[in-house]
Amino acid sequence: MAGRIVVLTGAGISAESGVPTFRDADGLWEGHRVEDVATPEAYETSPSTVHRFYDARRQALGAVEPNAAHHALARLEEHLGDDLLVVTQNIDDLHERAGSRHVIHMHGELRKALCRACEGRFEWTGDLGDFPPCPGCQHSELRPDVVWFGEIPYEMDTIIEALADATAFVSIGTSGAVYPAAGFVQQARRFGADTLELNLVPSDGTPWFARARHGRAGELVPAWVDEVLAGRGLL
Numbered sequence: 001m002a003g004r005i006v007v008l009t010g011a012g013i014s015a016e017s018g019v020p021t022f023r024d025a026d027g028l029w030e031g032h033r034v035e036d037v038a039t040p041e042a043y044e045t046s047p048s049t050v051h052r053f054y055d056a057r058r059q060a061l062g063a064v065e066p067n068a069a070h071h072a073l074a075r076l077e078e079h080l081g082d083d084l085l086v087v088t089q090n091i092d093d094l095h096e097r098a099g100s101r102h103v104i105h106m107h108g109e110l111r112k113a114l115c116r117a118c119e120g121r122f123e124w125t126g127d128l129g130d131f132p133p134c135p136g137c138q139h140s141e142l143r144p145d146v147v148w149f150g151e152i153p154y155e156m157d158t159i160i161e162a163l164a165d166a167t168a169f170v171s172i173g174t175s176g177a178v179y180p181a182a183g184f185v186q187q188a189r190r191f192g193a194d195t196l197e198l199n200l201v202p203s204d205g206t207p208w209f210a211r212a213r214h215g216r217a218g219e220l221v222p223a224w225v226d227e228v229l230a231g232r233g234l235l
């Protein structure tokens with residue numbers, strides 16, 4: 001028994017699959033203003049602009065594949081079952097495509113649409129910018145099912161309960177710049193968990209972790225999973 005592990009992932013875990021991160025050089029927030037594409041206000045002002053941004057990202061998902069880091073976490077879940085929970089800030093579906101089943105998308109999912117009229121959620125692989133009717137209520141009020149700045153992330157109660165129960169908290173490929181996810185390490189520590197950061201470079205959160213390893217997720221994550229499965233401890 002390896003214990004109960006909560007893994008938090010961010011854009012960095014999908015970088016080697018070819019999905020751009022947000023805050024790195026040439027990241028998404030270099031080319032777009034958050035205020036123009038990722039807030040409820042932006043959607044009220046110009047839904048077409050917001051749809052163009054997410055439609056392009058949804059289309060791009062069709063051309064990418066999970067990488068060694070996603071596959072390693074799926075392999076860990078095969079062994080740990082319910083003792084592993086992946087909490088991702090990513091709106092891509094690469095964890096699921098690698099085989100992970102126990103995944104919380106706290107910032108929503110690109111391949112889902114949310115109806116502002118009936119509040120239904122629907123699997124969605126096409127575009128939303130042509131304002132298609134909702135499959136549930138027929139109103140043309142579908143938005144991407146993603147959490148924008150100023151909105152409340154999904155499943156926070158479940159996440160906090162899992163942190164309270166965790167023996168280890170591991171953060172992979174996130175800059176630690178966006179709350180509440182950036183605060184999970186401190187919560188996990190307060191609840192008594194051991195903590196490890198795996199990130200390309202030191203992040204805003206590094207000082208909060210008991211230990212940190214810096215390098216590419218595609219190398220660090222499989223190596224860490226091998227260590228856990230070899231029984232060499234959690235972290």
Ligand code: NAD
Binds near residue numbers: 150
């Ligand atoms: P914050 O990080 O303190 O909180 C953001 C909140 O919105 C959190 O609850 C978060 O989970 C949620 N959220 C909603 N949509 C999100 C999304 N797409 N990605 C991540 N989290 C999302 O930030 P804040 O106090 O809302 O932001 C302060 C200001 O900084 C805002 O004006 C914001 O636009 C700006 N900002 C800029 C950048 C950038 O990189 N340029 C990044 C973040 C925020």
Ligand code: APR
Binds near residue numbers: 009023175178203
């Ligand atoms: N391996 C590991 N880490 C990497 C790699 C890689 N190959 N490439 C980049 N990184 C690291 C970067 O060094 C950076 O610290 O991943 C981190 C990505 O940080 P951000 O771009 O800020 O992404 P993230 O932390 O997921 O952003 C949080 O902000 O705007 C919102 O909705 C967005 O969910 C996202 C949230």
